[in-house]
Amino acid sequence: MKYGWTGRRLVVDLPSRTWSVEQLSDELLRTYIGGRGLNSRTLYDRVKPGTDPLGPDNVLIFGVGPVNGTLVPGSSRVTVTALSPLTLIGDGAPCFGDSNVGGFTGPEIKFAGYDQILFLGQADSPVYLWIDDDRVEIRDAQHLWGLDTWKTDETIRRELGDEEIKTACIGPAGETQARLACIMFNRHRAAGKAGMGAVMGSKKLKAIAVRGTGGVPVARPDELLQVVEEAVKTLYEDPSALAWSRYGTPSLLRPHQAHGRLATLNYQRTQFDNWEKITADALAEQYWTATKACFGCPLHCAHWFVVGSGPYASYGEGPEYVCTGGFGSKCGNDDLSAILYCHSLCNKLGLDEQNTGSVLAWAMECYQRGLLTEKDTDLKLNWGNTEAMAELIQRIALRSDDLGTLLAEGAYRAAQAIGQGSERFLIHVKAQDPALSDGRVAKAWGLAYAVASRGGDHLRALPTGETYFTPEEAEEMFGSAEAVHPDGVKGKGRLVKWSEEHRAVADSLEVCKFVVRTSLMPPEWVAQFLNAVTGLDYSGDDMLKIGERIVNLERAFNVRQGLTRKDDTLPERFLKEPVPDGPARGRVMDLEPMLDEYYEARGWELQTGYPMRRTLEELDLGDIADEVEAMGRLGDLHIATSDKD
Amino acid sequence: MPVQKMLVVDVNKCTGCRMCEMACSLFHEGVCSPSLSRIRVYERHAGVEEITIPVVCMHCTDPPCVAVCPMGGMKEDEDTGTGVCADVCIGCRLCFMACPVGAISFAPPPNVKPLKCDLCGGDPQCVKFCQTQALVYVPVMQAHRLRAKKLLDHYVSRRGETPEDEGAAAYEVKV
Amino acid sequence: MARISVQYMPGVMEATGKKAEIVKLPHPDLPALTDILLTKYGSPLKEILIDPATGKRSRYILVAINGTLTHDHDAPLQDGDQVIFSPVLAGG
Numbered sequence: 012m013k014y015g016w017t018g019r020r021l022v023v024d025l026p027s028r029t030w031s032v033e034q035l036s037d038e039l040l041r042t043y044i045g046g047r048g049l050n051s052r053t054l055y056d057r058v059k060p061g062t063d064p065l066g067p068d069n070v071l072i073f074g075v076g077p078v079n080g081t082l083v084p085g086s087s088r089v090t091v092t093a094l095s096p097l098t099l100i101g102d103g104a105p106c107f108g109d110s111n112v113g114g115f116t117g118p119e120i121k122f123a124g125y126d127q128i129l130f131l132g133q134a135d136s137p138v139y140l141w142i143d144d145d146r147v148e149i150r151d152a153q154h155l156w157g158l159d160t161w162k163t164d165e166t167i168r169r170e171l172g173d174e175e176i177k178t179a180c181i182g183p184a185g186e187t188q189a190r191l192a193c194i195m196f197n198r199h200r201a202a203g204k205a206g207m208g209a210v211m212g213s214k215k216l217k218a219i220a221v222r223g224t225g226g227v228p229v230a231r232p233d234e235l236l237q238v239v240e241e242a243v244k245t246l247y248e249d250p251s252a253l254a255w256s257r258y259g260t261p262s263l264l265r266p267h268q269a270h271g272r273l274a275t276l277n278y279q280r281t282q283f284d285n286w287e288k289i290t291a292d293a294l295a296e297q298y299w300t301a302t303k304a305c306f307g308c309p310l311h312c313a314h315w316f317v318v319g320s321g322p323y324a325s326y327g328e329g330p331e332y333v334c335t336g337g338f339g340s341k342c343g344n345d346d347l348s349a350i351l352y353c354h355s356l357c358n359k360l361g362l363d364e365q366n367t368g369s370v371l372a373w374a375m376e377c378y379q380r381g382l383l384t385e386k387d388t389d390l391k392l393n394w395g396n397t398e399a400m401a402e403l404i405q406r407i408a409l410r411s412d413d414l415g416t417l418l419a420e421g422a423y424r425a426a427q428a429i430g431q432g433s434e435r436f437l438i439h440v441k442a443q444d445p446a447l448s449d450g451r452v453a454k455a456w457g458l459a460y461a462v463a464s465r466g467g468d469h470l471r472a473l474p475t476g477e478t479y480f481t482p483e484e485a486e487e488m489f490g491s492a493e494a495v496h497p498d499g500v501k502g503k504g505r506l507v508k509w510s511e512e513h514r515a516v517a518d519s520l521e522v523c524k525f526v527v528r529t530s531l532m533p534p535e536w537v538a539q540f541l542n543a544v545t546g547l548d549y550s551g552d553d554m555l556k557i558g559e560r561i562v563n564l565e566r567a568f569n570v571r572q573g574l575t576r577k578d579d580t581l582p583e584r585f586l587k588e589p590v591p592d593g594p595a596r597g598r599v600m601d602l603e604p605m606l607d608e609y610y611e612a613r614g615w616e617l618q619t620g621y622p623m624r625r626t627l628e629e630l631d632l633g634d635i636a637d638e639v640e641a642m643g644r645l646g647d648l649h650i651a652t653s654d655k656d
Numbered sequence: 657m658p659v660q661k662m663l664v665v666d667v668n669k670c671t672g673c674r675m676c677e678m679a680c681s682l683f684h685e686g687v688c689s690p691s692l693s694r695i696r697v698y699e700r701h702a703g704v705e706e707i708t709i710p711v712v713c714m715h716c717t718d719p720p721c722v723a724v725c726p727m728g729g730m731k732e733d734e735d736t737g738t739g740v741c742a743d744v745c746i747g748c749r750l751c752f753m754a755c756p757v758g759a760i761s762f763a764p765p766p767n768v769k770p771l772k773c774d775l776c777g778g779d780p781q782c783v784k785f786c787q788t789q790a791l792v793y794v795p796v797m798q799a800h801r802l803r804a805k806k807l808l809d810h811y812v813s814r815r816g817e818t819p820e821d822e823g824a825a826a827y828e829v830k831v
Numbered sequence: 832m833a834r835i836s837v838q839y840m841p842g843v844m845e846a847t848g849k850k851a852e853i854v855k856l857p858h859p860d861l862p863a864l865t866d867i868l869l870t871k872y873g874s875p876l877k878e879i880l881i882d883p884a885t886g887k888r889s890r891y892i893l894v895a896i897n898g899t900l901t902h903d904h905d906a907p908l909q910d911g912d913q914v915i916f917s918p919v920l921a922g923g
Contacts, residue, residue: 081688082678082785115674122689174699224764226689232682240784249891250879251918254842256787262841262920265850269838269915271898291841292850300705302788304673309787311671317704326704448921475921478893482902497900528921530891594898594913 014230015077015545016040020127021147025134025214026067028149035126041547042631045126046076047109048519048561050092053129054107055568055635064096064105064206065188065213071130073120073179073219076521080118080227080306082239083540084246085523087306089117089179089196096213097190097206097366097421098466099442101573106441107464107565108205111518113305114197119177122223130214139180139218141171144225152217156186159359160195167220180218181208182361184408188212189419191370191407193363199313199328200305203363205443205465206421230546238539242532243309249530252310256302258291259312260332263447265290267336271595272452275340276394277372278438278584281449282593285345289335293347303328310526316351323352323397330354330364336447337368342375343394352401360408367407369444370422371400373437374414382431388414438582440467450585452595453477455494455503455510458605461579462507464565473524474510477503479531500601504608512558513537519561560630563622566615567635570644576620579606616646623648660796663773663780665710669790672697672708676782676791680773683781692763694773695782695791710791712782713759713773720754721772733774745769833859833910837868842918843892846875859908861894861901880916893917 018040020033035049043049050072062068072092079086088111095108120128123142137152155163160182168176177197185192185208192208193201202208229235246252254262267273268286275283287293298318304311317326323346330351338344338353357364377383378392390399406415417425423442426434438444440460445467450457459472482492485502488509494502516537517527527537534551541549566574580586581600589599610617614626623646627636639645677693685692695712722730729744730751741751747768752760761771773780775793783793794802838851847868856863865888869877882889893900895915896908908914 080678082675082682084675122691224689224691226681226685226687226692228687229682232686236679236682236781243785243787249918250842251891251920252842253845254840254918254920257845258841266840266915266917266920269840269917270895301668301707302671304671306674307678308673309675309785311673311787313671315705319704328706473921475919478900478919478921479890481890495902594895 014228015081015541016045017121017124017126019125020129021125021142022129022131023140023147023149024131025138025149025216026132028134028138030147030149040077040126042557043561044076044516044519044541044557046074046079046088046519046521047090047092047111047515048557048564049127050074050090050109051107051561051564051568053127054092054094055564058094060104060572062094062105064094064108064210067133069094069210069213071207071210071214071216073128074521075117075120075126076519077126078540078544079521080121081229081544082235083307083520083522083544084239084242085305085308085310085526086521087113087115087117087308088518088521088523089120089202090518090521091194091202091207093205093207093210095205095207095465096188096209097443099423100569100578101575104573106466106572106574107568108207108210109465110193110202110204110207111470111524112194112196112200112202113308113523114177114200115306116177116179116196116219116221117521118306119221119223121227122225123221124223124225128219130216133213134215137215137217139167139216139220142219142221142223144223152215155180155217157183159183160361161198161359163218164195164198167218171220171222173222176220176222178218178220180361181211181216182359182408184361184419185209185212186217187408187410187419189362189408189410190421190424191363191366191419192361193357195358195361199358201358201363203365204468206363208361208363227544229544231543235540235543238543242536242540245530245532245536246309246526252529255312255525255529256310258295259314261291261294261330261335263332264335264339265292267448269594270452271590271593272449273340274336274372274438274447274449276343277341277376277436278449279376279436280592281452281590281595283340283343283345286340288345289339289347289350294330294335297347298351305523308523308526310523310529312525318348318351321348323348323401325352325355327355327358329358333365333368333447337364338371338400341368341372341447342400344397344400345395346397349397349401352397353404356401356404356408360405362404362408365446366421366444367404369438370407370418370425371403373422373426373433374403374418376436377429377433382429382433383414388412390414435583438467438584440581441578443467445469449590449595450581451590451598451600454497454499454600454605455506457581457585457600457602458503458507458609459510461581461602461606462511462609464562464569470524471514472507472510473514473528474507475528476506476510476531480506500604501608503605504610505612507605507609508612509555511562512555515558515561516554519557556630560632563613563627563630563632564635566620566622567627567632567639570621570639571642574620576606576610576618579620614646619644619646621646661793662715662796662799663712663775663783664792664794664799664802665712666790666792666802667707667709669788670697670708670710671788671790672699673787675785675787676710679781679785683776692771694759694761694771696759696761711757711759712791713755714757715773715775716756720756721751721760724750724754726750730772741770741772741774832857833908833912835859835864835908836911836913837864838913838915840915840917840920842920843876843879843916846879847872856908859910859912861896861904861906861908861914864908864914879918891918893919
């Protein structure tokens with residue numbers, strides 16, 4: 012009897028519309044855990060350099076983990092992995108891509124009996140996958156092609172005759188292969204990053220529908236009941252749990268304004284004049300009607316909203332801070348109903364809100380500076396013009412005009428096309444917008460954006476330890492109390508390393524990072540969850556080592572694709588333009604010293620950022636060391652320890 | 657005589673997290689599975705809202721499930737007063753048909769047996785893990801207070817202090 | 832008398848019932864400010880602000896003075912300073 016894991020991978024060959032089930036060895040599962048870790052290994056093994064992300068040789072992988080579908084708090088998550096059509100490294104090669112999402116589809120995949128679903132090739136016409144426990148069908152989806160994500164979900168559940176079916180689908184944006192396209196799970200949760208929706212669209216895969224009536228056997232049920240009860244109590248000892256459970260991520264807007272980190276007018280400023288109109292309180296007062304949760308989560312950070320009337324009437328689940336900031340302060344917009352309308356559009360059309368908000372903001376700065384004019388678009392892209400924003404979102408999803416088509420390529424490619432210096436105020440790392448938190452203000456976050464394996468991203472590290480750990484703890488764990496000082500440099504690299512490993516493990520168990528980051532839930536707790544479910548005996552250090560393995564694996568994938576140190580950088584605005592206003596005025600990022608320390612801590616060559624053999628071998632990735640060595644891309648021990656002390 | 661308690665469900669507080677289903681199936685079966693849970697959460701669209709509704713045994717004082725069982729397998733538990741099922745089930749499903757709430761379901765073949773809430777012998781796990789108190793287990797003689805709370809709070813707030821100004825309020829310290 | 836402008840972030844503002852206020856202090860420093868606030872708001876604030884094990888400020892509460900986070904529990908304050916009390920809020 013298997014505990015936690017199902018041990019089964021569903022392989023779907025789209026060109027032939029056939030499927031098979033592979034057994035996953037215990038060794039493989041214990042080495043990578045599952046979810047993101049296993050997905051990354053699968054991607055590494057199957058996708059070679061030179062692959063076109065929107066071509067037939069890319070894969071699309073959905074991974075769940077051993078504790079999905081159990082009592083473990085936040086055990087809802089799914090990772091979707093592929094070579095990214097959005098992110099870029101080296102001389103313009105695509106880079107590692109994945110996206111993590113909550114909701115209810117992940118546990119359903121476990122209840123149906125799978126740890127991973129692997130899609131190969133491209134179908135010749137639209138299809139969707141139907142998993143009904145053991146029974147698998149690849150069904151025609153021509154009648155669904157063109158439908159928005161809500162209609163798709165509703166139609167599938169009706170035609171298959173079961174209201175409890177869970178779906179994951181693309182909308183029109185995935186179908187047009189907009190590089191900003193996302194995959195919507197259960198109508199309301201988005202796998203947004205790195206253009207996974209475009210890959211799904213390129214495979215003519217409209218949706219996955221799952222129904223699972225099984226369950227997840229637990230090795231030590233009494234222990235799990237006890238450990239979870241304690242964990243929930245511990246979570247709520249942290250007042251951030253109170254903020255999270257009442258207001259969700261929109262609670263971040265107020266502190267970001269207060270601390271001077273609020274992305275405003277495409278990061279030209281960090282203070283937004285009418286910020287009070289788009290806070291969580293404003294949402295609670297005007298539009299939220301209920302509190303919602305993802306599967307298995309005691310933090311229930313989601314909400315239901317209703318805008319009952321007016322030009323921006325809409326309803327649904329959400330929004331997240333990425334949305335209130337992204338379509339709010341970043342675009343100079345203080346109309347909350349319009350923000351919610353943009354959110355509804357993105358969810359139904361299947362567009363990632365973070366990357367879409369960022370491309371709108373960049374386009375608006377272009378318009379401000381006269382780099383985009385009425386010659387390029389009939390839309391008046393003035394800051395805060397919500398009508399133009401809503402219209403442009405639709406044109407991007409449908410590629411229905413020149414500007415929409417251009418922006419559907421993502422801000423980086425659009426900037427290459429427009430030129431005229433527009434690249435200089437593009438906020439991106441490896442062609443993806445990092446996040447709403449200005450990278451100049453919290454140093455560990457700036458570093459985290461620069462080194463994230465899937466391009467600009469705050470969740471790869473989510474280095475909240477920069478504010479959770481005490482100076483004494485930082486001294487012990489990261490070699491310097493400066494690691495937790497806002498203006499510090501020493502210790503930040505090691506802090507980000509530790510954080511990335513902690514998050515990689517959560518992503519592989521498929522537990523929500525918002526749960527494990529609360530109360531500074533240490534790796535030992537995560538190990539406890541995993542052990543109670545699987546009956547194994549991992550320690551906290553084991554967890555961090557597996558996290559380190561996953562980070563190095565993704566790094567090696569990128570190195571194989573052509574990544575070097577020069578890709579681990581930040582936008583010019585963060586490196587050269589000091590913050591012009593607010594409490595953080597004058598701050599700017601000095602990345603190189605922190606990057607040096609990070610590489611050193613990681614065992615990567617300072618000059619190139621390539622992992623060294625010893626590092627890879629200690630993580631049982633010796634086969635990978637051989638491969639990158641043959642390409643001349645193995646890190647060299649001697650260079651790494653030369654002129655620095 | 658032990659204090660009689662009852663399970664009270666407040667649908668408005670349910671977030672749809674399903675931790676109740678996980679705790680229930682884990683406690684009774686050692687497997688986390690909604691299909692093996694005695695409490696089920698249903699999702700429904702209601703106009704522009706999506707709501708989640710927990711459905712569980714209401715522990716009738718005159719339980720039809722106990723009355724119809726031809727094997728005498730469904731009995732009233734001494735401590736909790738609820739119907740509990742002994743191991744003599746023949747799978748006739750009369751209990752399932754008699755339940756007015758639809759709170760009895762069946763474990764999948766081959767182990768066909770009724771899935772019937774037994775309040776975990778007096779310490780219901782679903783209640784323990786419900787974070788929002790959509791599920792509570794309270795003495796019967798106090799349960800009505802929960803339902804009256806909204807109205808009572810309304811009257812108290814109308815008579816109490818007026819809310820302070822949210823803006824800058826001076827707080828002087830006398831030297 | 833120093834006027835200190837204080838802000839409370841979500842997670843703390845529930846204990847004070849306020850998002851912002853001006854506090855006047857004769858001897859301005861962080862301990863004095865904390866004492867006054869604890870006196871004013873009592874146990875709801877104490878529960879989240881003070882770690883019962885150490886009697887000192889909880890590691891879960893961050894204090895920023897004029898936008899810069901400080902670990903110095905005895906930090907001095909000046910007239911016109913802005914102090915923010917916040918839990919560790921992060922994500923997106």
